[in-house]
Amino acid sequence: MAPSTRFAGSALARLTAARGLLYGGDYAPEQWPATTWREDAALMQAAGVNLVTVNVFGWSRIEPVEGERDFVWLDEVLDLLHESGIAVDLATPTASPPAWMATRYPETRPVTADGVRLWHGSRNHFCPTASVYRDRARRIAADLAARYAEHPAVVLWHVGNEFGQVCWCEGCAAEFRTWLADRYGDLDGVNQAWGTAFWGQHYGSWAEVVPPRATPYLPNPGTALDFRRFTSDALLRLYTEQRAEIRAAGASQPVTTNFMGFFPWLDPFTWTGELDVVSDDSYPDPADPEAPVRAALTHDLMRSLAGGGPWLLMEQAVSAVNWREHNLPKTTERMRSDALRAIAHGSDGVLSFQWRASASGAERFHSAMLPHAGADTRVHRGVRALGADLRSLAPLAGTPITARIALLFDWPSWWTATQRGLPTSRLDPLEQLLAWYRPLWRAGHAVDIVTGESDLTGYDLVLAPALHTVTDAALSTLRSAVGTSVLALGPFTAVADPNGAVRPAPLPAGLADLLGAQVEEWCPLGPDGAQLTSQNGQSRPGSPGSPGGLTGHAHTFAERLRLEGATVLATFTGADLDGCPAALRAPEANLFHLGCAVEEETMTAWIDLLTDAASLSPPQLPVPSGALETARRGDHLFLFNPGTRPVTTTLTHPGTDALTGAELAGELTVPAEGAVVMKENR
């Protein structure tokens, strides 16, 4: 793990060492009169709030006229919060530039791929490379930092908000060219990387290179891929430019910005080195039965980005959001579980958007810690109770989580394998990641989400469900991993180079020889899919050959694999693949390959086979396997019931309820959507 991510953990751990777990949310005092501020501070105290994020959208309040500054209101707010014992995560308000900028400098507004220059009147109306925007953003950051670097309330800096705006304007085209020149040295490099010999797309001068704007037919995949990288880097530059101003002003607090989980325009693996604290916004959908596992996966990503140390849940909702088409509220139990799940997976706090419900604006129907109806409400009672729960869990602050299993994922693979022009548009690497993660989550394994270029030593099991593009470095790392770990590959993995070009046969690139097999064809499957038959005799005795071994149903996608020595674990029937291998093990190496997408039961058998091969025991739990969702952090075992009916089970060993102090033994009931945190007496 890189030193910077280790430092990230430390920065947050230093914050929580004094305060325990962080609790609070976004706070927008600029929407309310000062009398309301005092009411808010008192209610925050009563709810156990110890950190609020301020000024995310304060730019037009601070600078209502270009070049002017009004910090008086913010002085008052910070002083009041400090007096009330509430620390501040102070934001540079650059996610929403003032209307004067959009009007006076139209080039600061972003342009779509169709050439439409978008307008202000919402938020995010900035071109990430516009020099006027960047300059004014640096200035406001500098002035803010100069004024509050020493303010005792400020414990964390929050640069911008949910970086993700994309732009296809002429200015971005120019910056894109510069970025490409940096990456490839010259135009020949670009032509080579993008394979512009195809369809006669050769570039003869830099001026010819443009972002992947609207074209008559399929765009060059390399252009599209590099434009993703470029955009992520351009956004990162906004962050680092503003951070530099904060540091230049002498501020010594840690600096962060809030990720949006698996967001497709920002590659967080290239950002974490620049973040003192890894923080994330997480909005699991109460209407989605998959929300718990999706949230857990994303939390594990964040903890992995933080090098295994603590990260911070910067935004979540205490109940309904308002930006989906239909927004279910959260039950009080679900609100509590969603918060505790983040803690269980390594977060050192729970912050919500937002403290007080806005009366006006596009998010007035988003739930808030203090609802429109006030403090005497179901939601706010839940907010207070959660505050108390988090205080009970203060000892967990700073506690890292160590995983023996690595799930590999990277943004370039995701970008490439969700472009147009593939064998299928239905094999989303993120969904494949989730499919492989789900059995591990059900079993309660700790899992890191890392890339193929990460340091994989120390993992017993390394899984690459959908690593479509691989760098040479990643291929080398993967090959090395076979020597120290069990490595398993999913379909359509190790296919392409970092530009999306298909690597020379045999595939999987760099591993086919070890595997003793190569991929001959990619075979999207018809609606009937294909059947899998376990090959008892050929796989090692016991696991996969046992009744209910690697059988079941393949859907969506399969590979035609050509055997060159590998052991066949399962074969296909149907889809013109009768008898072809579906799952393989290398003859002499800890390398496995699954050549299809499978349903959950088959995936569970596959993961069991792999954990078995890696000699990974299932986590020792006081409850029967599968009864509850579990996660362990330090000496705390979190037990979640993600279902909508209560679950009653019998504890195999006793413990203490970390929230109530009660002894836990014998029969345990976890309410629907509820959670229990158990200190195990081991």
Added chain:
Amino acid sequence: MAPSTRFAGSALARLTAARGLLYGGDYAPEQWPATTWREDAALMQAAGVNLVTVNVFGWSRIEPVEGERDFVWLDEVLDLLHESGIAVDLATPTASPPAWMATRYPETRPVTADGVRLWHGSRNHFCPTASVYRDRARRIAADLAARYAEHPAVVLWHVGNEFGQVCWCEGCAAEFRTWLADRYGDLDGVNQAWGTAFWGQHYGSWAEVVPPRATPYLPNPGTALDFRRFTSDALLRLYTEQRAEIRAAGASQPVTTNFMGFFPWLDPFTWTGELDVVSDDSYPDPADPEAPVRAALTHDLMRSLAGGGPWLLMEQAVSAVNWREHNLPKTTERMRSDALRAIAHGSDGVLSFQWRASASGAERFHSAMLPHAGADTRVHRGVRALGADLRSLAPLAGTPITARIALLFDWPSWWTATQRGLPTSRLDPLEQLLAWYRPLWRAGHAVDIVTGESDLTGYDLVLAPALHTVTDAALSTLRSAVGTSVLALGPFTAVADPNGAVRPAPLPAGLADLLGAQVEEWCPLGPDGAQLTSQNGQSRPGSPGSPGGLTGHAHTFAERLRLEGATVLATFTGADLDGCPAALRAPEANLFHLGCAVEEETMTAWIDLLTDAASLSPPQLPVPSGALETARRGDHLFLFNPGTRPVTTTLTHPGTDALTGAELAGELTVPAEGAVVMKENR
């Protein structure tokens, strides 16, 4: 009711006093040679046509070259029609400016929210605020009026057509600013109204304010809402400008324009004061089983806009339209019923688009009174028969309808509650209006559709199914209504101020104290909805507590209500709302509240409960309740069979068939989709 709407009724009544019910349609002589005109006039006479709308699309014929005028053809047409005893509704042809205007003055063409300036070659290609367009429209209106003010054929003026064009251009931006300055006085007012403190959207100068064009994320709801108001007003200005020219030329005939029912860009409640005759275009879809109730609701809206007096069905189709994806023809019975339903709900005539089917153009496959195949056709025979029917109903001309029940609806509520960013996008106020209207329609009640700012005295029952935004005046009116009527509120009602901002708790605003309850949360429901259980003991004896009381299923949306003294009529089970109140009655006032969307059976029980509370007897009918759709106008009872099978029932009292003169007694059969008009011998 306002004087102007009373006048509106009178203007139309004066027209029909002499002529009986109006019958005819749009007539486009400019598409045909003069020989055809004479054939048309003869066929019109034979069909009983007494009014045609002329010149809706005649601009390029009158002014083929900018500034020239050719009225000769129109002189001839009007003379011929007059000679034939056919009156004329003469249109200002401003819905489709000539191609020279679109070409020479591109700024007259409308621009989309994405910045695309639309083209001519269709119709409606005008920006509603473009000064050149407005000027030329006034000029053509003036010249037309000067020439025909005294023409004996002309009995009505028809300004433009189906006003509804929207534009986001720079010119509209400038006009929008002026409109806002008028509404709010200054920019501070705008900032306050729109809550621009949210997301840092503060406007520091007028130049920064733009229409709600394409933005990176959710637009400010206040901006979007005011742009709707502005557009409706800009369209109204087009109407009043052209009307002013007509009046200035000395024309004394009444002036109208044709609404499009519940059209989302024009608020007719702000228009009716300017209309001498309320007229509407109504195109119920033969493929929609809900078409009859939707049509009846829209007709009731129009009658209400006319203050209870007669209105005019300005356009309808005798059979299929051509602008849906799949256009079913109407059976002859349905054509007759669709026309008679309008009469039953207060129309003083039936006009169709259009008289003669066009050979060319985008509407050549729209049905017409005279089809492509000529007069010896099913459709034209039906047209002649309908003409005879309307002559039989001449005594109804001018007859008003008085309703004891008011259903409240307003465009700002509809606009606000169909924006993005709400608890759910599935609770359309118009659909809620329809849900509450349906049981009343089934029972044959006369219902007015009015706003919360209307004069509600005189109504026994006032229903507010979905009045999301309420002005202070409306709150005051509603509160007063509780003293004189029974008032019932639906979910998500009295939530917001006129800018869409959430009003301070407790909600429903201005009424929660009377109700003895407040809304604590909005709870969109999952696919299972929630169950309702009638609370027998707590509601007044008899109705809701009886078997089949207020039970059933809530779907889509519920409210979490906090009791503060109200009587619970029904409670929820499910959706985390077990035991929470679903329907309430104020402890000491005639105020009811239904906190969810319900299915038809439950809605019927709810409406029964309310009519009962208002001591409203069901209409006395000679047929069993529910057997037929009914509507009464004067001493005529209209009986419709909206189903696709004949209905036979037994009359409880005899009457006379108003169309055939036959005695009606004993068994009565109404054919599928058919109608009977009965003069009751009472």
Added chain:
Amino acid sequence: MAPSTRFAGSALARLTAARGLLYGGDYAPEQWPATTWREDAALMQAAGVNLVTVNVFGWSRIEPVEGERDFVWLDEVLDLLHESGIAVDLATPTASPPAWMATRYPETRPVTADGVRLWHGSRNHFCPTASVYRDRARRIAADLAARYAEHPAVVLWHVGNEFGQVCWCEGCAAEFRTWLADRYGDLDGVNQAWGTAFWGQHYGSWAEVVPPRATPYLPNPGTALDFRRFTSDALLRLYTEQRAEIRAAGASQPVTTNFMGFFPWLDPFTWTGELDVVSDDSYPDPADPEAPVRAALTHDLMRSLAGGGPWLLMEQAVSAVNWREHNLPKTTERMRSDALRAIAHGSDGVLSFQWRASASGAERFHSAMLPHAGADTRVHRGVRALGADLRSLAPLAGTPITARIALLFDWPSWWTATQRGLPTSRLDPLEQLLAWYRPLWRAGHAVDIVTGESDLTGYDLVLAPALHTVTDAALSTLRSAVGTSVLALGPFTAVADPNGAVRPAPLPAGLADLLGAQVEEWCPLGPDGAQLTSQNGQSRPGSPGSPGGLTGHAHTFAERLRLEGATVLATFTGADLDGCPAALRAPEANLFHLGCAVEEETMTAWIDLLTDAASLSPPQLPVPSGALETARRGDHLFLFNPGTRPVTTTLTHPGTDALTGAELAGELTVPAEGAVVMKENR
């Protein structure tokens, strides 16, 4: 048949006389180093490849800098191919202009109907009327032809690729006006043709006429229709301009371009006179059960365009494509059948896109004759086997196919009847064509696809399933056909003139009097459709009156027909059409009319009735009717099993397997998706 199409057949026949059937594909040496070229040539030889298409996307390689030329690589490639015995179809590389053109001359890039100027970075980024583009395209064609006119490898010229790009720019507007002036003489003609009296769309000057760009509402149908014609003609001009340069350079080889079957922006009937060889790109979807019949229909269109003589399958896929959302591979049997089906329907060769799979670019996941995984693959083994099969079928080269049945179809009808604003959007003429074709295909009839203006003498049966627009010439031809053939009309046929205007009653235009009936109304049907009842007594004895006569179900669309002497073959029940005629026969002429869309069983009975009336015996087959898909070319009978299970049947007469030489007698099994080619011993 026109002389030019006869010549077309001859040009291709001359090519194949020497070589046998053509086999090969697109070859992109510019994507590979020269060492790979030699490997390719050897593998091509081994696979039996005898023709490759080169240079389709070579422009930026030949002219990397404007005005320069680099032919050295192409010299080497052509020499190598020639040495290897592989002929070349040499393309003008104008489908993908170099990036310098798009950048230096932005007006060469196409503009959408919304005004977005599209970008390079894909392909097809040209405006078909841009003068700079056309000039540079002519220059590159001229230089290419000058260099290779005498090259012994070059046997065919391939102008551009898949012409189909559309543009709405100002330059196209100007060209459109010129085109209209040519067609209509003056603006009055345009106004008349488009019926601009409707909606006041009169054009007073040429500058007012624009392409059918985005409008507020439905566009003028005549404008839209003529813009289709104009675009097809503009594309044709690109072809003829480049061909002229080829001829001017002295090249004498035949010239072609590749059609895309039923592509909506190019009317091939107006092109074939300019093509020496008719060639087509055909990509049946393995996931579509209708793919075989759709492919057969398209092949028959191509053969008809070639006047019954051979045509060339210029592109197909040996397995999966990559541009659908989900791309199933082809089984080896399907790959073989898809290729042989083209031969069976008159192709003189099978060329695939492409020879070697591209490593980079938007089509890297498109299957290729030489896959990424190399020669030792399922796909490449199939490619070699197919090469051998084609060699066995060499005697078929040049063999024409004569059909006794003509199915009428034309692009203007298709364009008009798929516009907006019709009775229904669900009656696509192409789908109706397919519905009428399917029973003929099942029975193994040879069918020509021609227009209503084709020479119809010589056909025993002429079917017009969906000839919505008809020219006066076509009406005359159709009327004449009744004298010499059996003519049958489908619904919504002979309705409109070439501008889409409804022709004067009675309809079907020009034929109603012969038919003894006219269409009174068009009646889109509800979801229940209508039932058909055969009228035994009234139709001629035997066929339609027999059990299972013309009964069944009408869906989507029906006509209300008024009898004026015709014999009723079937009547409707339901949809307000009880007792109305559904199918008619003229009283004294060989004219039939089906007034609805029907399901396959009813359509089969209808076609049986018609072939019977035309005294057309079903093809004499050695297998039971319906057991296999069949097609006969010369003395070869192709037997296809389009299903996914093997079919075993018993031969009624013996033959020889044309591919294996084996005797075929008794029981014959055709594998799933497989094919057998039988030389009949007759």
